[in-house]
Amino acid sequence: MYRHILIATDGSALAEKAVSHGMSLAKSLGAKVTALIVEAPFNVFDVRESRIRQMSEAYAQHAEETKKHATRVLERVADAAKAAGVSCETVQLEHDQPYKAIITTAKDKDCDVIVMASHGRSAISAILLGSVTNKVLTHTNIPVLVLH
Numbered sequence: 001m002y003r004h005i006l007i008a009t010d011g012s013a014l015a016e017k018a019v020s021h022g023m024s025l026a027k028s029l030g031a032k033v034t035a036l037i038v039e040a041p042f043n044v045f046d047v048r049e050s051r052i053r054q055m056s057e058a059y060a061q062h063a064e065e066t067k068k069h070a071t072r073v074l075e076r077v078a079d080a081a082k083a084a085g086v087s088c089e090t091v092q093l094e095h096d097q098p099y100k101a102i103i104t105t106a107k108d109k110d111c112d113v114i115v116m117a118s119h120g121r122s123a124i125s126a127i128l129l130g131s132v133t134n135k136v137l138t139h140t141n142i143p144v145l146v147l148h
Helices: 013-029 049-084 098-108 123-129 132-139
Strands: 004-008 032-039 088-094 113-117 144-147
Touching (some): 004 013, 004 098, 013 032, 013 049, 013 113, 032 049, 032 098, 049 088, 088 098, 098 132
Parallel strands (some): 004 032, 004 113, 113 144
C-alpha cells in the first residue's frame, strides 16, 4: 500500500498524535518515514523598534531558537521511529508557506502518503486563520491522512 510516509509535525500535542499514528502505520506496512518540521523564517517586522540596531543579534537568536526547537521535535520523532523499528529520515526547513514545503518535500522524497494533524477548525475561524492541513489537502494529489 504505502512505501514511504511523510509525517509533518510542529511539535504540538496534536501533531504528536499524527507522529504516533504515522509510525504505527509505517511499522504495520514495512514503510519508511520522512519526518518534517517547517519553521517560519526570520521576519524583520517582528523585531521591536527599540532593538532595530541589534538586527543581526535578533536574527542569530531566531536562528538558534528555531534550530533548538526543530532538533527537539525531530529527535522525539527519530526516537519513536527507532523504538518502532522504522527507518526514519528527519528534515527541518524554513519556509513562509509551510504547506508548500510539505508538498514539495513529499514529492522530492517520493512519498506516497502525507500524515498530519488538524485542529479541525470550521466556519469563520477556518476562513480567517487558514489551515496548513487544508492547504495541503487542496494543493496536492498525494493522499493525505489527517488526524484530529
